[in-house]
Amino acid sequence: MKKLTKLLVAGALAFAAAASADATTAKPYRVGPVQNYGALGTSGGEVISQKTNKPAMLRGVSLFWSDATGLQYYKPDVIAWAAKNLGIDVFRFAMGVQYYDSNGGTSNPMEEGYSYMTSPETYISKVDQMVQAAVENDVYIIIDWHSHRAENEITAADTFFTRMAKTYGKIPNVIFEIYNEPVNTAWSTITSYANTVAGHIRQYSDNLILVGTPSWSQLTSYGDVTATNVAYVFHFYAGTHTVGTFGSRISAAKKAGNAVFISEWGTTAADGKGSANESNTNDWLSFMETNRISNCNWSLRQYTSPVDNSEEGSAIFAGNAFLTNAEDLNNATYTASGTIVKNYLSKYKGSWADSLIAGNTSGSCHFNSTTVTETAGALTTLLKSGCSYTSSDETVASVNGSTLNILSAGYAILTANDNSQSIVVVEKEPEQIVSGLSDFTCRYGGSCTQSHSMVNYSGTSDYETLLTTSFTTVQGGALTFESLTPEILTVKLATCTNSKYCYSALNSTAVMAEFTTVLGDGKIRVTAPAVSGYRAMDDTITVTFAKGQQRIYSKFKNRTLTFGAVTEANALPDTMMAEQISVSYTYNGAEFSPYLQKVGTTIVAGTENAIVKITATAPETDHYEAFEKSITVIVGDSAAAVNKDEYYATPIISKADVAPFRTQVQNNSLLLQVPQAGLVQWTVFSSLGKVVASNKEHMSAGSHLISLEQIPTGSYFLKVRQGTNVGSFHWNKR
Secondary structure: OOOOOOOOOOOOOOOHHHHHOOHHHOOOOOOOHHHHHOOEEEEOOEEEEOOOOOEOOOEEEEEOOOOOOHHHHOOHHHHHHHHHHHOOOEEEEEEEOOEOOOOOOOOOEOOOOOOOOOOHHHHHHHHHHHHHHHHHHOOEEEEEEEOOOHHHHHHHHHHHHHHHHHHHOOOOOEEEEEEOOOOOOOHHHHHHHHHHHHHHHOOOOOOOEEEOOHHHHOOOOOOOOOOOOEEEEEEEEOOOOOHHHHHHHHHHHHHOOOOEEEEEEEOOOOOOOOOOOHHHHHHHHHHHHHOOOOEEEEEEOEOEOOOOOOEOOOOOEOOOOOOOOHHHHHOOOEOHHHHHHHHHHHHOOOOHHHHHOOOOOOOOOOOOOEEEEOOOOEEOOOOOOOOOEEEOOOOOEEEEOOEEEEOOOEEEEEEEOOOOEEEEEEEOOOOOOOOOOOOEEEEOOOEEOOOOEOEOOOOOOOOEEEEEOOOEOOOOOEOEEEEOOOOOEEEEEEEOOOOOOOHHHOOOEEEEEEEOOOOEEEEEEEEEOOEOOEOOEEEEEEEEEEOEOOOOOOOOOOEEEOOOOEOOOOOOOOEOOOOOOEOEEEEOOEOOOOOEEEEOOEEEEOOOOEEEEEEEEEOOOOOEOOEEEEEEEEEOOHHHOOOHHHHHHOOOOOHHHOOOOEEEEEOOEEEEEEOOOEEEEEEEEEOOOOEEEEEEEEEOOEEEEEEOOOOOOEEEEEEEEEOOEEEEEEEEEO
């Protein structure tokens, strides 16, 4: 329904690590609506619990489009905060498919890499992370094909939802929204699409399916989808739609036996802009409660996007900063719309734990539902004297006489000897953080990723890399480091004495890794004890020692020569730079060319118009990877070249055969390794998404060093793109 401008990139998609998440093995850490209702379905005009066959109503939020702005909130910590503090029962994963265009066209494509069509596996990984967050917080997740033209994307949608149903079809938290907002699509076309997609979902899951309706889900048509447990979608924005005009559509649909789910509603006009219409919103809130209609408010984000400075009146939070951790969210200021939504959700925030054991609380051994922290340890005052208890989950809480031992996050139902039940919820405490410590790679020759370097830091070895100068986590836990792969690296404490690289750590004791020069993935275990409010840390980082990358002299580059011209030396060098390994050349795939010659290390042009692709190769060595790079040399006029057929028939080096696209920072310079000539764009973003520096230029294949000295000290995102190759990473400039 909302008309949006194309959002610019605000940095890397921050969810590559999500692939390790496993929603299928996750367990709830609290008691919420899912433990009470189980999987949802429909009966007549009602959304019901398949567990109890009674009506079920959910209240929650929709996340913003899964783009450079919205994705900042697609984080487990945000979902955990919203479940605990706002009391959401459900959240909606508004997965951008390909286009923003709210008229169902293709005029406003999403930024490459920020849509399902351009990054399907990345988005499937993010879905897994968010389903896991839903399970752990015991709330529902709506997996939403957030498109206005799904009938044109049926193959992709069908493949996606079939995979989702196969993977998550038995997880009760999951709801499938297979079409967000059709526009001027005939109902017969929508039902044909829905029957195909829903039919394949039903092969693996009986969970609730939501189907969008015509005219931006205005419920102008409904019914006719043959699958069971289907509800029809209605969307409203209080500044544009009133209960008096649209409420009767919902009532009529329900009366006709069709369940309705309001998966998106806002307090503003339909474009999401402007002020909240509080009067109309209150009418809608009353209508939804009276008719027990599940709903999600649009949307959980901040008012102004630092990506493109666009303003969103329907946003819950004020300001222009991303709010993606509990501390920032606790201190957030709400917009006028956000205040209405917060008050609405809070009003109906009840105790799901009490609901779960309702009817089993009479008896002297019962105690009120209790929430404790993960590090609470042994509790001796909670259990009633003279009572014995059995725990439903002894991995969470076990009973030893009159002591309740808290063991891990989750919840346990304690059944007493008088058959009364009580619930203990053990809150998962946040992890401790070590600044700047993450997986990275160092190569023979000294280059490393993630702003690391491999140099002689302490004066004892050329194979040292600095891990950290901190001996505690950010939260104060004392750190210990242990190499799990001593054959590849060791960990040591040493004084940093290299004035060129130690920076503020000069003459200070630091934690260093020292490579043995054996290639492979080094593993370092990092531990810290629990501190107040944070659980113990026990993580492993991977520090890889790899072969170096050969470099060729910069004079080996694309060029145009006049007839008979002679280049400078090292245009065709005999050896590589890092090691004196011989370089071999081919000319349009042949050993020699009649249009130019290699004389010493120079190129001597011939006397005919020609185009020659020169490919340099060097073999792999004990210390360096194989090298292959091509340049194009034009002799005279390329338009009049006599060998065009020969040139264009020469195979272009495939990605698999060249050094891969790589990006990293070395000594405050951006090092780019470009696999083939072409347009390259690089951008530096501040932590708030502001563009600090950017450039777009045509680069030859090979390595390029771009100075970043002009950028102030601080924390940044860097993104580099050439065609479909994208490199992105964090950079802390000291």
